[in-house]
Amino acid sequence: MKNSRYWSATFQPTREPVRDYEVRFTQAYAEYRQRHSGLDITTTVCISPEDDVELRCIKLTNHSHRARKIELTTYGEVVIAPQAADEAHPVFSNLFVQTRFDPATNALFCTRRASSEHEQPPHLFHLMLVDQTDGGQVSFETDRSRFIGRGHKLTFPLAMETTGPLSGSQGAVLDPVVALRRTVILQPGSSVRVCVALGVAATEEGILELAENIRISR
Numbered sequence: 001m002k003n004s005r006y007w008s009a010t011f012q013p014t015r016e017p018v019r020d021y022e023v024r025f026t027q028a029y030a031e032y033r034q035r036h037s038g039l040d041i042t043t044t045v046c047i048s049p050e051d052d053v054e055l056r057c058i059k060l061t062n063h064s065h066r067a068r069k070i071e072l073t074t075y076g077e078v079v080i081a082p083q084a085a086d087e088a089h090p091v092f093s094n095l096f097v098q099t100r101f102d103p104a105t106n107a108l109f110c111t112r113r114a115s116s117e118h119e120q121p122p123h124l125f126h127l128m129l130v131d132q133t134d135g136g137q138v139s140f141e142t143d144r145s146r147f148i149g150r151g152h153k154l155t156f157p158l159a160m161e162t163t164g165p166l167s168g169s170q171g172a173v174l175d176p177v178v179a180l181r182r183t184v185i186l187q188p189g190s191s192v193r194v195c196v197a198l199g200v201a202a203t204e205e206g207i208l209e210l211a212e213n214i215r216i217s218r
Helices: 083-088 090-094 144-148 204-217
Strands: 019-025 030-036 039-047 053-062 068-073 097-102 107-112 123-130 139-143 176-186 191-201
Touching (some): 053 176, 053 204, 083 090, 097 139, 107 176, 123 204, 144 176, 191 204
Antiparallel strands (some): 019 030, 030 039, 053 191, 107 123, 123 191, 139 176
């Protein structure tokens, strides 16, 4: 936003106090509602019954009397390993994760370098889709140290203190994350829908197909 204020679509991780905060859980999904700075924000979180994909559908409605320019930023930390292995040696485990951004799909893809010729590590994708055609370019970040920043925490990360594109780091980063950013414009009384997807597949071909299916069917 123009005044550089930021908050999260749910209470965590920024823990910013908001008006009319409400959470509803059902057998199929979880729904978070809040009103902040003249915006109604509804976030619906569900798991695909067919694929290994988590979907977060976010609707923003502008109830103010002026146009709003809003930067949307996602963030997630990458593991792609058994829980026991990550808990035993998290720093060492992170060294084997590779990240890349695909400009054709505006998606981040991650995998783990195999430790032997018989190992077949899974693949992960992260994608943010917006139902606006003029929302600007997608920028990305895969280095946790650049996103969080020295002396900062996830409640107030360095990347959220400045506007504009993320740094665009990718490859063999020391502490991998997936973060995407793009801008939306909300006219008075208008709404925008955002779909954030995070999924895994056993092969590179499978993850590419999965990401493409999400893009087509959103």
